[in-house]
Amino acid sequence: MMRLRSIRRLIAGGLAVAVVSGCAGIPSSGPVTKVADDGGLGQSAVRYAPARPLPGATPEQIVRGYLDAMLAFPASSRTASAFLTRRAARDWVSSSQVRIYSGPEVGGALDVDGRPSAAEDPSEPVKVRLGFTEAARLDRQGRYARRAVPAALTYTLQQVKGEWRITDPQDGLLVNEKFFTDYFRSFDLYFFDRPGRRLVPDPVYLVVGDQLATTLLTSLAGGPAPDSVESMRTYVPPRTGLRPSVPVSDDGVADVEFTDDLADATDTARDHLSAQVVWTLRQAPGVEGVRLLGGDTALTAGGDEIQPVQAWGGYGPSTARGRTYAVVENRVAEIDDGRIIPISGRWGKNARGAELVAVSQSGVAGVLPGDDAVRVTSRDGSAPLTVGGNDFIEPDWDSDGRLWLVDRAAGGTRVRVVSDQQQVQIAVPGLARLDVTSFKISPDDTRYAVTAGRRMYVGEVVRDVKDQVLGLGLPSRVFTTVSGPRAASWSSPTELSFLGDSQAGVQIYQVQIDGSRTTSEVARSGSLLPDVRARGLAIAQGGTGTLHVSDARRRLWYLPRGGSWRMIDTPPATGLSYGR
Structure with a gap:
C-alpha cells in the first residue's frame, strides 16, 4: 500500500456571523456557533441550529420558522420536518432540488375560500402565501439554472394536537441567497465523452462540510444530465448501488463501496469508473487517495488499491504549454511578453496578407484577404490546403489536431472540420441561425463557445463511439452580469474569459459556463486595463501565464503575472490568438 500525505491542517474559522442576517421577515432564533474550520473552500465558518416550532405559534410564524429551519448548517432537514405534519414529513423529498430566493414575504392566514382567517377553529385548515423572487434553482445533483423571476407558494396548515403544521411542503429546499453564498461551492462531476477518451467536467453547486465526499459521489452516481446523453456517458453504477456514505480516514483515504460486484467488469470499465471517482473526489479537502470496492473486488491504479488523486491524468485535458500569436508586418509571430518572434517556416516570413490566424503544433491556418478562403498548412508551411467559403471568422485548432472553420453559407452559419487534408461539414442545429463572431473549442475538446449578437453561448461537441465528430x-x-460580452476564450474546461463593457472601458471578465458567477480580471490581478477599446483577447488556460489584448488601433498590450498592463512597442498587429 502506497504511503499518502497526511490531511492538510484545517484552517481556523473567522468571526461568527448569523446565517440569516439580511433575510427579511425570517427570525434568527436558535444557537449560532463558530466552526473550527472552513475546509479551505472559503465558505462561512458558522454553524446554525434553527429553533423548533414554539407552542402556540400562529400559521404565519410556522411558515417563517419553516423557512428558517431550512437554513440549518451543517445541512439537515430534521428541524424543518418538525414544522410539517407527520405524513407531510414522511413524504417530503428535501433532496429533490434547491430553490434560491430573495425578498420573502409571508402573507396573513386565509381560509379555504381565500378570506382572512382568525384561525380559531382547529378543525378548519388555513392557507398562508409565501411570495419571493426566485434567483436560481439547483437540480437534484446540484446543476445551476438561473431564474430571476417572481414566484409564490401557498402552504396549507392544519392543527395537530393543538399546534399548526404544514401539510403540503414544496419539493426540495428553499434557501436564501446569503445561505447559498456562504455554504455552497462550485465543484465538477466527471463523466466521459461518448468514445470514452475524455473526462468531461459537469459543474454543480454542493453544500460544503464534513459530508462533502459523500455528496460529491452521490451526485456523480446520478449520471449525466438528460440533455447530455448524446455527448456524455458514465461508468459509475447508479445511486441504488452505492453505499450510504464515503468516509475519509485520518490519512486522507476516501473509502468508496458499490454493492454491485465488479469482478466481471472489463479492465476498461474499471479504469473509467476509477477515473470518474478519483477526479471527482479529489476536489474534497483532505482527500489524498481513494479505495474503491465493488462487492469483493478492489479496483486499482497501477496495481495500488489506494488510488492517488493524481491518477488517471491521461483522461484529462492536454497540459501542453500554449503560446500567444499574432500577425505583425505580414508575418505570423509568437508574442512572448514584450517580444515579437516570427515563427519558423514560411508563415514566419510571409502570411500572404492574412489578418486572422490559428497556430498549433498541428499546423497553421490563415484567413486570406477578402475572408473567402482559408489556407491550411503544416507548421513549417508545407502540405497546403485551401478551403473556400464566405466571411470566415478566426479558425480554431483543437488538441487532437482538428481545425474548426466557421463561415456563412446560404443556410446561415456553417461549421466544417478539417483533418488529414479532408474537410467535413457537420450538423449545427440552433447555431446556424446565430451571427457568430467568435468560435472556440474547449481545452478538453468536449464543448464549444461562441459569441453572437453580443451574447455568449456554450454547447457540446457530439461524437460517436469511434471518436468521429x-x-x-x-x-x-451563458448569462453574465457584464454588458456586451465578446471575444470569448476558454480559460478552463468550465470557465470562459471575455471582453466586456464597464465604466472604466472594456475590461476582461470570467464567467462559469452555467452562468452562476461572473468575476473581473481586476479582482484577480489588481490591474485595470487602460481604456484602449480592447478588441482581441489571448489568455492562457488555467489562468496561468501572461494576458494579451489588442486594441482598436491594432496595438498589443500584455499583463505579466504580478505586474501591470504594458504596451508592446511594435508595428500594427492583427489576429491575436492563443495556441500551441
Missing part, C-alpha cells in the same frame, strides 16, 4: 449540440446562452 458528428455535430454540435444546441447552444445554451
